[in-house]
Amino acid sequence: MSKEKKKSAFISHGIAAQNRKARHDYKILSTVEAGIVLKGVEVKSLRLGRAQLTEAWAGERDGELFLFNLYIPEYQSGVLSRFDVRGMRKLLVKRKERNQIFGAISRERQTIVPLDIFFNDRGLAKVTLGIAEGKQKADKRQAAAARDWQRDKARLLRNR
Numbered sequence: 001m002s003k004e005k006k007k008s009a010f011i012s013h014g015i016a017a018q019n020r021k022a023r024h025d026y027k028i029l030s031t032v033e034a035g036i037v038l039k040g041v042e043v044k045s046l047r048l049g050r051a052q053l054t055e056a057w058a059g060e061r062d063g064e065l066f067l068f069n070l071y072i073p074e075y076q077s078g079v080l081s082r083f084d085v086r087g088m089r090k091l092l093v094k095r096k097e098r099n100q101i102f103g104a105i106s107r108e109r110q111t112i113v114p115l116d117i118f119f120n121d122r123g124l125a126k127v128t129l130g131i132a133e134g135k136q137k138a139d140k141r142q143a144a145a146a147r148d149w150q151r152d153k154a155r156l157l158r159n160r
Helices: 020-025 040-047 095-106 137-159
Strands: 014-018 026-036 057-061 064-068 089-092 111-119 125-134
Touching (some): 020 111, 020 137, 026 095, 026 111
Antiparallel strands (some): 014 111, 057 111, 111 125
C-alpha cells in the first residue's frame, strides 16, 4: 500500500499571494525578484496563503525600496506579538536593480507593481515586482478581445 502525503495548511514553497488585477491594469515591461523583510508571525500568516496584494504598491522612501499597503492578517494560533497588518515592509534588492527601479520611477514615469509573493526552495519569502506602464481603456478592451479570440479559435480547432 502506498502512503498518502498529508496536506498541511501551510505553503512550504510556491505562490502565497497573487495580484491578478495587475496584469489587467498594467503592461508589464520587466520583472525583478526581491526579498521581503518580515517578522516571524507575518511569515506564519503568509504561509497560510491569506495575504492580499490587490491594493499593494512599491515605492521609494529614504533611498530604500518599500512595499506599501500589503495586507497580511494576524496569525491567530496563540502568538502574542502583534504587527501592523497594512504596514510598510522593506524590500531587499541589489544596488544595481534598485537604481534601475528608481530610474524607471523618476525618468520614465513607470510604476512598480507587486505581482506575487512566493516562497523559494530555501523557504524565503520573495516578491516579484513588475516595472509597468498603465493601460488605457482601449488597450484593456483590445486585450480582452484578443483573449476571447484565442479561446474561440482553440474551441473551433478542438471541435474539428
